Amino acid sequence: MQIDMSRFRAAFYVEAGEHLQLMEAALLQLESSPRDVELLNTIFRAAHSIKGASTTFGVDEVGRFTHVLENLLERLRDGALEANAPLVELLLSSVDVIDGLIANAKDGAPLPGNLEQVFSELHRVNGTPVADSLPMPTHGPVTESKAGGLFRVHLKPSPEFFRFGQEPLLLIRELSELGTIQKTAIDTKNLPSLSEIHPEECYLSWEIDIATDCAPQSLEDVFMFLDEGSSYRIEAIAASPASAPTMQPTPSAEHTTENGNSHGQRTTNEKESEPDVSKNASPIRSTAATTPTTKAVENETVRVDRQRLDELINQIGELVIGASMVEQELLSIPGGHGLESMAALGKIVRDLQEMSLGLRMVPIAATFQKMNRVIRDVAKKVGKQIQFITEGDDTELDKTVVDQISDPLVHMVRNAADHGIETPEQRVECGKSAEGVVKLRAYQQGGNVYLELKDDGRGLDRKRILEKAIERGILPADSTPSDAEICNLIFQPGFSTAKEVTDVSGRGVGMDVVRRNVEALQGSVSIKSIEGQGSTITVRLPLTLAILDGLLVRLSDEVFVIPLLSVIESICIPTDEIHKIVGVGDVITLRGEVVPLLKLHRLLNIQSRASSDGQRLLVIVEDQGRRMALCVDELLGQQQVVIKNLETNFRKVPGVAGATILGDGRVALILDTFGVSNLGQEDLASARQAVIASHSESVMSPN
Amino acid sequence: MTTLIDKYDVGNSNSSGISQFLTFALNDQEFGIEILRVQEIKNFTRVTPIPNMPECIKGVINLRGTVVPIVDLRKKFAMPSAEYNQFTVIIVVNVGTKIMGLVVDAVSDVLNVGEESIEKTPDLGAIDTSFITGLAKSGDRLVALLNIEYLLGDQFSAPSV
Numbered sequence: 001m002q003i004d005m006s007r008f009r010a011a012f013y014v015e016a017g018e019h020l021q022l023m024e025a026a027l028l029q030l031e032s033s034p035r036d037v038e039l040l041n042t043i044f045r046a047a048h049s050i051k052g053a054s055t056t057f058g059v060d061e062v063g064r065f066t067h068v069l070e071n072l073l074e075r076l077r078d079g080a081l082e083a084n085a086p087l088v089e090l091l092l093s094s095v096d097v098i099d100g101l102i103a104n105a106k107d108g109a110p111l112p113g114n115l116e117q118v119f120s121e122l123h124r125v126n127g128t129p130v131a132d133s134l135p136m137p138t139h140g141p142v143t144e145s146k147a148g149g150l151f152r153v154h155l156k157p158s159p160e161f162f163r164f165g166q167e168p169l170l171l172i173r174e175l176s177e178l179g180t181i182q183k184t185a186i187d188t189k190n191l192p193s194l195s196e197i198h199p200e201e202c203y204l205s206w207e208i209d210i211a212t213d214c215a216p217q218s219l220e221d222v223f224m225f226l227d228e229g230s231s232y233r234i235e236a237i238a239a240s241p242a243s244a245p246t247m248q249p250t251p252s253a254e255h256t257t258e259n260g261n262s263h264g265q266r267t268t269n270e271k272e273s274e275p276d277v278s279k280n281a282s283p284i285r286s287t288a289a290t291t292p293t294t295k296a297v298e299n300e301t302v303r304v305d306r307q308r309l310d311e312l313i314n315q316i317g318e319l320v321i322g323a324s325m326v327e328q329e330l331l332s333i334p335g336g337h338g339l340e341s342m343a344a345l346g347k348i349v350r351d352l353q354e355m356s357l358g359l360r361m362v363p364i365a366a367t368f369q370k371m372n373r374v375i376r377d378v379a380k381k382v383g384k385q386i387q388f389i390t391e392g393d394d395t396e397l398d399k400t401v402v403d404q405i406s407d408p409l410v411h412m413v414r415n416a417a418d419h420g421i422e423t424p425e426q427r428v429e430c431g432k433s434a435e436g437v438v439k440l441r442a443y444q445q446g447g448n449v450y451l452e453l454k455d456d457g458r459g460l461d462r463k464r465i466l467e468k469a470i471e472r473g474i475l476p477a478d479s480t481p482s483d484a485e486i487c488n489l490i491f492q493p494g495f496s497t498a499k500e501v502t503d504v505s506g507r508g509v510g511m512d513v514v515r516r517n518v519e520a521l522q523g524s525v526s527i528k529s530i531e532g533q534g535s536t537i538t539v540r541l542p543l544t545l546a547i548l549d550g551l552l553v554r555l556s557d558e559v560f561v562i563p564l565l566s567v568i569e570s571i572c573i574p575t576d577e578i579h580k581i582v583g584v585g586d587v588i589t590l591r592g593e594v595v596p597l598l599k600l601h602r603l604l605n606i607q608s609r610a611s612s613d614g615q616r617l618l619v620i621v622e623d624q625g626r627r628m629a630l631c632v633d634e635l636l637g638q639q640q641v642v643i644k645n646l647e648t649n650f651r652k653v654p655g656v657a658g659a660t661i662l663g664d665g666r667v668a669l670i671l672d673t674f675g676v677s678n679l680g681q682e683d684l685a686s687a688r689q690a691v692i693a694s695h696s697e698s699v700m701s702p703n
Numbered sequence: 704m705t706t707l708i709d710k711y712d713v714g715n716s717n718s719s720g721i722s723q724f725l726t727f728a729l730n731d732q733e734f735g736i737e738i739l740r741v742q743e744i745k746n747f748t749r750v751t752p753i754p755n756m757p758e759c760i761k762g763v764i765n766l767r768g769t770v771v772p773i774v775d776l777r778k779k780f781a782m783p784s785a786e787y788n789q790f791t792v793i794i795v796v797n798v799g800t801k802i803m804g805l806v807v808d809a810v811s812d813v814l815n816v817g818e819e820s821i822e823k824t825p826d827l828g829a830i831d832t833s834f835i836t837g838l839a840k841s842g843d844r845l846v847a848l849l850n851i852e853y854l855l856g857d858q859f860s861a862p863s864v
Contacts, residue, residue: 318768558751604754646753649801650763650772653753659763659770667751667765679755 008165011303012057013106016098019046024095025369027088028376034083043091044073050098052221056170059105062098065115068122069094081125090125092373093118150182151219152237153208158229161202166227172208174222179212209237306399309359313546316349316356317642323349324663357546360400364442364451365393367406371413371440378417385424385435386417392442397449401521401541405451408514412453412537413438415511420457420535430532432456444543448523448565451539460529462486487527491515514539521545548643550660550670552636553619556606559668560632561641561660566673568620568627570635575614585684588618588629595620597629598680600671604655609633623673630676643670655679720818724839726846727794727807730782734807735814735839735846742795742802744810747787761806766795773804774855798855814841821848 023046026039033039047070054062069091075081093114100112112118153175157168175181185207192203212219223232327342368390375388397405421427421436428434441452462483469475469489481489490511518525522542529535542548542565550561551570571590578586578597586597597618601608618629641660644667646653657672724735725744750762750773759778763770773793777784785791790809795802821837834854839846 314768321768606752606754644770646763646770649770649803650753653756655754659751661765661768661770665765666749667763667770669751669753 009057009059009106012053012059013102014303016050016053016062016102019050020095020099020102021366021369022046024092024373027091027095028372030083031085031088034088037077040073040077040083044070044077047073054102059102062101062105065094065098065101065119068119068126068128069098071128072122072126075126087125090118090121094122150209150211150237152235153210153219154205154231154233154235155208155223156205156231157202158227159198159201159203160227161230162200164227166230168202168204168206171222172206175208175210175219178214178218178222179210181208181210183209313356313360314642316353317546320349320353320642321661321663321665325665328663360398360546361396361543362399362402363394363396364402364449367402367409368393368440368442370406371409374410374413375417375438378414382418383423384417384421386421387435387437389437389439390441391439395442395444395449397541398543398545400545401449404517404521405539405541408517408539409440409451409453411511411514412539413440416453416455416457416535416537420455420459422458426458449541449543451541452536453539454534454536456534459531459533459535460487460490460527462531465489487529490527491525546643547640548660548670549638550641551619551638552662552668553630553632554634554636555600555604555632556609558606559636559662559666560600560604561639561668561670562619562621562630563657563670563673564638566621566623568622570617570619572615572617575616578616583684583688585680585687590620590627590629593627595627595629596680597631598676599631600676601631603676603679603683621673623677626677628673628677628680630671641668641670721815722818722821724814724816724846724848725794726811726814727792728809728811729776729780729807730785733811733844733846734776735848736794736796736851737848738813740796740798740851742797745793745795745804747791747793747806764793764804766802766804769802771795771802771804773806775806777806777808779854796851798851803855814839814846816841 023043026042026046030036030039030043047066051063051066051070054060054066072081072091076083076087081087097112097115097118100109100115103109104111155168155171157166161168172181172184187205187207188203190203190205191197197203210219219234226232323342323346327339327346330338330342371390372388375386378384379386416438421438422430422432424434427436437456439452439454441450441454443450443452465486466475466481466489469486469492470477470479474489474492475481491514492512515525518539518541522545523540525537525539527535527537548561549564551564551567553560553562573588578588581587584596586599587594588597589595599608600606617632617635619632619635620627620629622628641662643657644659644661646656646659653669655672655675655678657670657675659667659669662668723738725738725741726733726735728734745766748764750764752762753760753772756762759775761773761775763772765771775784785808787806791806792810793804793806794810795804816839820840822840823837824832824835825838826832834850836848836850839848
């Protein structure tokens with residue numbers, strides 16, 4: 001039977017990543033509370049899971065490395081070692097090495113450079129010579145005592161055994177590595193007739209006698225990944241004298257079933273040799289089914305493929321549209337039959353949509369936790385004392401947003417720690433406490449999530465930024481920009497004011513990348529800074545990328561959606577209040593402020609119908625602090641729309657952020673205010689060109 | 704000849720070397736598309752125009768929740784435009800990973816063509832004929848077989864300004 005291991009491997013990589021994250025988090029906590037047994041257990045469990053899984057999936061390097069690591073953890077747990085700072089440091093590097101090894105196995109990334117060093121360091125702490133450093137990964141780490149003997153292993157796989165990607169032969173092979181298999185008996189009494197057999201189900205069970213020097217614990221380790229329905233039992237049939245007294249009979253919930261299938265198939269050979277012992281045999285452990293129950297108390301999760309989830313959410317989006325189409329049709333039927341039940345259905349559908357969108361929401365805690373490590377490493381490297389505080393870890397965001405915000409956030413946090421916070425000496429000199437504080441806060445407000453990174457460091461050096469900007473030619477030498485403008489300069493490409501380039505940051509590819517990534521997520525970033533007192537960077541992100549609150553407007557026969565977030569207000573003004581200014585185009589004055597007017601009909605190439613009532617309907621929108629007035633024919637209302645990407649089947653269109661499907665099944669385009677203002681600029685530029693061209697023509701012509 | 708078929712065939716040629724093409728009419732000429740490229744044929748429906756696009760891009764439609772761009776093949780081939788009537792249909796085709804709709808005058812039938820009756824596109828010197836993979840002869844009909852990828856591939860990348 002062929003198993004597609006690659007599929008399971010992918011799951012292993014994901015899971016290993018999560019275990020590593022867990023380990024890292026626990027290690028960081030361990031620094032402050034080195035005696036916390038629960039933390040040590042968490043770390044140990046994570047390492048153990050990684051070891052077991054990596055061996056199963058043939059990622060042996062990880063298995064071997066983790067094995068050594070586990071030995072060390074074991075001693076920590078037993079209290080033989082103390083979790084002091086260097087040791088935690090070593091363990092953290094070990095986490096990195098495992099991460100690197102997994103990356104290596106996953107997509108051939110180069111092996112982590114410090115592999116050898118960390119490995120031998122682990123051995124040194126363990127007190128084991130490096131020479132015997134390559135133990136069989138399947139060896140359980142637990143018992144060193146000579147607890148061997150002759151064991152009988154009963155293995156009763158569940159019918160779904162194969163579907164979980166398991167294979168009895170592999171288990172038996174793994175067992176055989178632990179000792180000599182003396183006898184394997186197969187029980188075929190559950191095997192149905194050929195006509196009833198289901199090729200994917202497992203009907204067999206086994207009884208394996210094995211002579212081994214290992215402790216029964218090692219035998220059990222072989223079965224640690226059994227699915228819930230399967231059961232196994234190990235009994236000693238001829239324990240070695242040393243280990244016999246240690247066997248404790250453990251009550252087993254699965255006894256009846258196991259006895260049911262294990263009797264009646266003992267071979268004569270065995271009965272002759274050990275008739276008494278088998279009667280007294282002590283079952284050591286219950287089934288695999290009992291282990292997960294302890295976990296079930298914690299947050300139980302189901303792993304679902306991202307694409308399937310997206311498809312589900314998409315389909316529910318369609319359902320919403322479908323339901324509103326039916327509703328509209330019902331409305332047009334005189335008599336109002338069915339409207340009531342339709343309203344009830346509509347409510348269910350909307351609830352369903354809300355729930356489906358919630359499926360993709362994940363708390364930002366995991367990302368924040370990563371920052372913890374970043375701060376710690378930077379602080380160690382540059383010799384600073386930094387206290388890192390997070391707030392609002394439970395704030396939920398769309399998974400896509402969370403995944404993509406991680407890198408920019410690392411940049412920001414690094415910058416804060418490296419540039420923002422001063423060295424302890426400098427801080428004391430300025431009258432601050434030696435320890436700097438970096439605070440990362442997440443909160444939700446309206447349809448947005450805000451991430452706020454605050455440090456109490458030196459703040460932005462206005463003078464240097466201005467000097468640099470002039471030096472780089474970003475600003476003319478005699479310019480006098482406002483304070484906010486100076487602060488925003490750090491988001492310019494290639495702008496870094498770090499006095500020296502450290503290997504942590506300062507290469508000038510920080511903040512502009514942050515801004516670009518945030519904007520790609522339809523968010524924005526701003527900075528506030530008080531010199532000498534620190535900076536606050538605020539990132540605004542949409543809750544989700546899947547839906548959008550939109551203002552529906554009509555332009556001739558077409559419906560367009562303007563993102564409600566950018567809409568300030570809509571007004572109606574008489575046409576004679578629109579002024580033409582050469583080189584700027586049409587403008588209006590809105591409470592004393594001059595606002596450019598963009599004629600959407602013209603920019604979007606739509607036939608405009610001349611309005612005769614002398615009034616113009618304008619929607620005032622704001623994009624990155626700039627206001628503009630968009631000329632529309634009618635406001636249709638406000639609606640949540642499901643965003644459809646135009647690139648999926650087409651390409652990016654200037655001025656258009658995407659499309660959506662309206663209640664009547666029609667497609668409406670979503671306007672991109674930034675793109676529209678660019679279109680306006682281009683239009684102006686070409687108009688100016690035309691003016692210049694016609695002017696020079698008239699000069700050239702003889703009359 | 705085999706290589707020509709292999710190159711553009713997506714796998715519908717059976718062992719006997721017969722390929723199937725959906726044929727349609729455009730300005731009294733006949734064209735063919737590999738049948739496996741065709742997802743469905745639907746009546747012409749209202750199209751939402753996309754601003755500032757080449758004339759041949761009619762706009763987008765809602766195809767059961769998917770936003771699909773529509774290309775008017777008459778415009779694409781610089782043929783005179785025609786009134787849309789009850790025969791006007793949209794052929795929904797797969798181009799690479801994307802889905803597109805083609806507006807044509809009318810669909811005719813499915814043509815079974817053996818390898819031997821497909822002729823190479825005549826070499827017209829300076830004129831680029833890469834959008835035609837060959838000419839299929841069937842009785843007295845001559846059907847131009849379209850290379851959809853070549854013809855529409857340029858629509859997916861924004862024109863460099």
